[in-house]
Amino acid sequence: MSEPCTPPILRQNARPIPMSTERKTLDQRAQMSDIERLRHSCAHIMATAILRLWPDAQFAYGPPIENGFYYDFQMQHRITPDDFEKIEAEMKKISKENQKFEWKGISREEAKAMAESGRLGGLSERPGNPSIFKLDLIDKIPEGEQISCFQNGDFIDLCAGPHVGYSGKCKHVKLTSVSASFYMGDETKASLQRVYGTAFESKEELEAHFVRLEEAKKRDHRKLGKELKLFHIDEDVGQGLILWTPNGAILRQELQNFISEELRKQGYSQVFTPHIGKLALYKTSGHFPYYKDSQFAAIVENDDLAKVIHEGCGCGEVMARLGGISAKLRQQLNDRAGKEVVSEENVLPDDQLLDGFMLKPMNCPHHIKIFDSQPRSYRELPVRLAEFGTVYRWEQSGELNGLTRVRGFTQDDAHLFCTEDQVAAEVLGCLSLVKIVLNTLGMTDYRVRVGLRDPDSSKFTGNPEQWDKAEDACRAAAATLGVPFTEEPGEAAFYGPKIDFVIKDVIGREWQLGTVQVDYVLPVRFDLSYIGSDNKSHRPVMIHRAHLGSMERLCGVLIEHFAGHFPTWLAPEQVRILTISEKVDAFADEIFAQLKAAGLRVTLNQDADKIGAKIRNAQLDKVPYMLVLGEKEAAAGGVSVRHAKRGDLGVRSIAEFLAEVTAEVRERKM
């Protein structure tokens, strides 16, 4: 969702390169750290244990990963977590046996023979059960490279290593989960079972790892979202559709106000556009029908629907007629793009085409139409159109996750239309804005990824000079940020280079939030122009940018970042007044009115609970300020201040407290 609206064409070319081509060299493998070596050996020990229990298992890949290891395999029995205990017990035995890990260099012929007999990746020869994955892996080893295997006990595996010396080292291991995976990560290949485990050098480290996981769970935004009543997802409304409850709405609104203020300072114009648009619009932009699978189904116009029903068309037919485009549009698009971007198969005769509406999957076509709604002069540029624009995308159900991966979300989106000479300055402006926002939110653990084109590839459109200029601009802009950045050739969108902000959250997961993308293609597809100082028509350049991805994802990441303890300016409830007894009710009412008048989000707890219970509840609700009011305070006309994280701050005058807190909110202090 953080890619605001990369237009389509050539999706197949944009697919990630399959894992298999990123083969590590033997030298690279030898550089494994000690802990990776240990975990790699654990994977072999786990395979050994699984073979002892289920001798038919066929193993594929078993690498160390961050925090642990896994092994992929295929066999009759389906592993469930109930089997872990059994496997772990067997692994413990193998560790006690203190098997030596022995390296053996073998010839290609030997390797193949061992795989054919089922010996490779097995405890013994397994007639009639050749090691199919190992055979495939052997074929993938380049000619001339040393083929090697490792043996521990009876288990011989095709493996470049390295390993620990003896299995006795692998004592502190725990299996963590089981899942399905695909051979070589390829959806079309065999489905395998994958068992994950983790291992450490000492028992203490292993335990600490699980404590860390527990801590992370406590900050999970889905858990906190429920506890603090920030949002709700309802089965009857639909998966991945967020209902913002009052507390969450405050959080979101405060963020939005903050971003709006910054946008105004930077010369953006805010716009509003509807949630749907005609199919024809997305056909021009090229998003439909090429991204049909990740969009909500089109909404057919009533008249058209009546007509096709009259003709007796089935749903499939209706969808096909919606998905087609006219020969004329195809011609136009191909001409504008200067190459074949729309194939003939989607062309239908005009009288068979249906029109309809789409829930917008991105905001750019709408913004483009605003730009194009009047003639533009170079004097107006850059035109910066910003919108908190809600878009809808059909994410696969297994990919949905709380607020961070949803089907309807609001981007802090903007599109800049500028001259080619202005690109560098505008990119820089976008980045500095992101930086201001992230710094204010105290999110400093982030890195920047500059996606450049792969010069050898033909998948990128546009001329090389434009590209060089845009890439230089992006690179230079990233360098001024003072945060680590990487250049990733081949990672550009096909229509222009991009800069992504990747935030690391408390659990160490990385989230792509902001993105800035230079685009030379959509201006062509929509035939945009402006009048230059030479009184001739010129093509503007577009910059797509979303600082924070989406309000949903941002809030999700922020909830975990703050563990629910928001800074006062973001806190749904900023102050809670706690009375000690009914005797001070009138005084409390008065203080409450004063704070409210000052614009603070304040509540009053006059329940019959004891003060200890009231404090406890306020702490659990993570309210930053508690004002304890009793007869002492009423007599002195002051308030006892308690801060959720700093504890009892003593008595102050109401004026003093008000001045402090309102300043804290105004300045958006952390």
Next chain:
RNA sequence: GCUGUUGUAGCUCAGUGGUAGAGCACGUCCUUGGUAAGGACGAGGUCGAGGGUUCAAAUCCCUCCAACAGCUCCA
């Protein structure tokens, strides 16, 4: 979408074929207190939905829905 796990009160969960449970939250009452839980009583459930097995199903079986973990994906 794929594999696995889970679904019982608003929340967290117990309940292995025989009359639906606990704690918290909620309501009423008593208590009027000094920095993380005062007490009593009460209300609250078609056990995710639908089908099946059984004299009998929250419990066993099937299908669907949803959540979670991982995989794949993310314009």
